[in-house]
Amino acid sequence: MLIVLSGPSGVGKGTVRQAMMADSFKDFKYSVSMTTRTPRPGEKDGVDYYFRTKEQFQQHIADGEMLEWARYVNNFYGTPLGPVNKTLDEGQDVLLEIEVNGAMQVREKCPDGVFIFLTPPDLQELKQRIEKRGTDDAATILKRMEKARNEIKMMENYDYAVVNDKVDLAVKRIESIITSEHNRVPRVIDRYRKMIGVK
Structure with a gap:
């Protein structure tokens, strides 16, 4: 199963992905x-x-x-x-941590992937996270915030939205999505068709 994690810049995709890699669940390979x-x-x-x-x-x-x-x-x-x-x-399973535009390219090629959009609790929190990095001037932060608004509009192209309020909670939410997806009937039906001798 291909798992795509993306969201606006500054939302904490890398931090969440690293926490997932360190978690005992880790039933996937990072691309x-x-x-x-x-x-x-x-x-x-x-x-x-x-x-x-x-x-x-x-x-x-x-x-x-x-x-x-x-x-x-x-x-x-x-x-x-x-x-x-x-x-x-x-x-x-393969986990991709990529930007929104890249995720849309993957969506076209792999429509059966699991697409997860990581969201900030609110825009003020997102702005504070970007400011805490200390790498951008005020003008760049404004541009990043405008881009983030446009990226959040693209959430409708995803299967799930996960709020990154606390990293450990976001990881648990994502792991529960992965577990659920593995049990969806379209993903398991072939195994049972073989079991009962139906093609």
Whole structure:
């Protein structure tokens, strides 16, 4: 099962994903993204990102090897299709933590995925989280907030909305969604058809 976690910038997608990875539930594999940006200190190829040149990345796009991709601040970011398909073929869930536009690309290619939109408790809380980062000036924060409003409008394209009021509670909500999705009849019916000899 493909699980897509996304939401507006500053909502805490990375923090929630890291908490999910540390949780004992962890019945999935995190999909490592690909980027053309240079590695930061301590980052390892194939662990934090697949680091590629712009030429290599563009060749992957041309060859249809990217599940989704985007260009951001003169660098490419995206999800390579090969590792995702390999993990799914091995019978393991795959978790993607991606931006809203990337999620819409995945939605087109994998409509049977589970799409989860992480939301802030309210816009004021989102603004405070962005301000706490201390990386943006006032004008940039205003732009981020406007973008967040537009991204929240896209929630209607998702299957679930999960409020990230407290990280541990958000993780529990997401884990309950994953458990429920595994028990949906369309996902299990083939197993039972085989059991009773029906094609």
